[in-house]
Amino acid sequence: MTTDAERPLLRVRDLKTHFTLKAGGLFSGTRKVLKAVDGVSFDLAPGEVLGIVGESGCGKSTVGRTLTRLEDATGGTAEFDGQEMLSLSKADFRPLRREIQMIFQDPFASLNPRLTIEQTLSEPVRIHGLETTREAIRERIARTLTQVGLDPKVMSRHPHEFSGGQRQRIGIARVMIVEPKLVIADEAVSALDVSIQAQVLNLIKDLQTESGISMLFISHDLGVVRHICDRVAVMYLGRIVETAPRATLFSAPSHPYTKLLLASIPRIRPGRVAAEDRGEPASAAAPPPGCPFHPRCGLATDICRSERPLPVDLGNGQFSACHHAGNQQGEAA
């Protein structure tokens, strides 16, 4: 997908989002720093869907929330369409809000219960001045609702009148109505019934293909990611440990953590034992030195315990942040 001639739509370099946690009593004021995102870099080409996977708590959501400026970045840069956006003031960032949209996980919590669907969907249209007359706004809402597979008549209703799947469609309509360039979907189908997941996932995929938007698809579910993404980045404790085109990642994973994740998806041969014991992930509040994965890694050696591995280019768009990445696969193809 990515060709070097194309300028990436989104270029993230060494992104860091640290949270300061106040621990202890009112006056003791001991502060702990939780490095939720700690040096994440990636490119996203126009029209590309990049998956971000990893266990719960590894910082996936925080990456998405930082790129939508819901959280403040502690360091690093993010260029959107060539413009550095993390250092923009909130006011200067406002026009970019139209271009960068987010689909939230919980379809029950992400719609204001007091507003009708029309009120919710008209908000971004009015704020960004996409339509001026009330009639035009309603028309646009109707069009978008049809696009996401809902009857335009529903716009006068309140969220509690809808099922989870329908609400998520409304959430998707709120995103699509402003015709964004980048959509960040954070566990967009994880809260839905399995029977509904496929429908909503297909809708997202269809809308993405039709409109050619770029997408950051965040999920802990590799099965879902496999369905929709062109390329996948695997996160562990606030860092990306492996990036690869989808086919490569699933057929020839390089990083031991990726292999662990793949081994843990339920699949055709359920009797097969996972390659390694699946230990508890270490805490982002106290990450281990060296390679953060070393306490759980069967291949760990001395260097792993002391030095942080940098991403190694394995060719064909595959990168792996592991000291032994090259060796395992034979030299990079």
Added chain:
Amino acid sequence: MTPNATVQWFATGRRIFRGRWLATLGLAWLVLVVLAAVFAPLIVPYDPLEIDPVARLTEPGAAHFFGTDHFGRDTFSRSIYGARMAIVIGLGSVVVALLVGGLTGMISAYFTRLGAFLMRVVDVLMAFPALLLALVLMTILERSVMNTVLVIGIVYATTTARILFGMTLKLKNEVFIDAAVCSGAGHASVLFRHILPNLISPLLVQASFIFAFAQLQAAALDFLGLGLPPEVPSWGNMLSESRIYVTRAPWLLLFPGALIILSVFSMNLVGDALRDSIDPRFKNDIKGV
């Protein structure tokens, strides 16, 4: 109001008061008080301010249902006009408390730095008992309806601020607020379009309690000679004036006293019923004022 909305209101009312006989009686009493206040000039047999030296301290009877006071003024007529004052004081205090307190609480929860300072001020004010705070403020100010309303409103603005502070803190972490921000909503829109509408029912409950307690505060201030100007026919002033004649003319104490107690009690019952009907998330935030 469209017929549809009226039906909806009616249904909501039924849901709240169903099976609650005391609260329903309380509501009925309040409706009476409001009617008395609105139609006072049509109801009263005498001018509430008219002095009749011949009829001083007349016992309750056919001519004067509630008797007369030491100036010969008709206690019934004064009681009816007293309902007006009760409503004015109650509504006025509610408006002041909700506006000042509500805004302070919401803004403090939303802008955390400013909020830390504002809520500290609120805490200091809350350290004083409500009546003491009202007394101190009223001794500085002139006796008038306006000042009484302001002072009682400010006193209850503190509790309102605390309550709204807590509720806004909860609401601002809701995902739909993040979604609104992503849609481009600014601070004002988030506060007043997304947060405030979710606070309407708890605010209504809070209002009913303030309305009730404002009556007690106003009566206490009147009784101490610090509230409404003495010539104003309020229940509190009537009570205050009755003191000297309490053995010779106990009705002067009885009627305004009963009116105050009934009204406060009714408003509390209605407030309780409302509180039990709202979003369970906020139930613990409102514990009365």
